[in-house]
Amino acid sequence: MSGYSIEERAAPYSLEYRLFLKNANGEYISPFHDIPIYAEKNVFHMVVEVPRWTNAKMEIATKDPLNPIKQDVKKGKLRYIANVFPHKGYIWNYGAIPQTWEDPGHKDQHTGCCGDNDPIDICEIGSKICSRGEVIKVKVLGILAMIDEGETDWKVIAINVDDPDAASYNNIDDVRKLKPGYLEATVEWFRKYKVPDGKPENSFAFNSEFKDKDFAVDIIKSTHDHWKALVEKKTDGGGINCMNLTVENSPFKCSVESAKAVVDNLPPTCESACVIPTDVDKWFYYQNN
Template identity: 70%
Template structure:
């Protein structure tokens, strides 16, 4: 079984697959992840953080493909942490198209084996973590698939303060991108994709306004921090995840069930994992996305 840290170059050779359960665009929808051997795994806990630790190549779980609106996320409180759509007040969440943006403007997802501890005040931002894996905005040309596991180079990070919580947004690029070799730090994004970083700040600042919420705030006055800073943040959240899995930190409602971490008190058998999936409805017919999701919102920037 894999130890908590993952690591090595083996992660890059792994090919994960997905299995849909329930009906798309409904509350029942779940997307489970399988490892190369076809066994169910937790995308939160079982996929190694590092694809190649020596080269600082990381695994990323894609939750939301670029240009789509459904706010999909790793279900941190559900056993095996399938990907599901976020829900607010009993309704599925879709991000609004706030002009000039259409849905998510990157492939959006998370780094496995990381955790932003809500009990730990970040020394850089003065705010505690948001209780989730660390978020990634992947800026390559390919539109990825929901549940896809890709390998990324880290370029920098933005520190969003979301309703008083630290919510790091890591900027990265798929190592398979044809231009990946040209991107090695955050300033390369500024030079090679003019306006993209500014659009990213604008997107995060305003995306909740159509829901009646105020604009989001940022640490560092909305300035991006560089690759080395971002990697330090990632390593710190990986250490916090290790504490979570070793039960030296209270899991606070999160599901730490995993199928591969030999020293974890939350390790489950393959049969138990199959039983978890079998408790969810089988794949059903796709429901229509509400017409309101296509609306384009206009408002003056503050």
């Protein structure tokens, strides 16, 4: 995990559940602000929020102090992603690139829509099923421009550098060649995943086509610039919590003791998870007529 570890509070699949990240010194950190965007030259960090094949919509809590991972809530209920034929849950390891932010006040020149107010999303396509809260190093391969309820929601495609086949993947065309059908399945997954909840299909810029590695890296760099403005208080982040331990020039930088106090005030770790509702395993067959 690149020197990072996790600490869970309360029971998984409960409203109170939180997963905190710690650095190599055992200090609590923000996975949003304190993990560097770059692991090394041309290699990015990824924070895994949702392991492949699972349904619980876990995400970095951007409005909580230290931004732990928690389960998304809609209308007071924990959110689970539906199984839309032919898939089970998420079809990649899903997460975010730290130190990025899709600014809701910035209209993207490519999509004509403003950002979704979150770190940029990333889909890791390697063979390993990662763990929630794991921090991995990835090679960026391309990007998809999804429009989610009128907001720009970029989806980066990447592969874990430790994957046995990572050397064979260097751009989006390699995914088309070596995993035929996977990119098409990715578009369909994002197009339809909200339909069982009564929402319309999502749409995409560029006629639903993936852009290449260089384009993706440029988009990531621009969201990193927006994050810098956010964490240095040069732009209004609204309800975003920018508490951090390590970011120089940030007025939100805090002490190790203050970070520990945030976690100490929460319910203790619970070894047993809450029961996942049985209808989460329901299968939806949806076809656009």
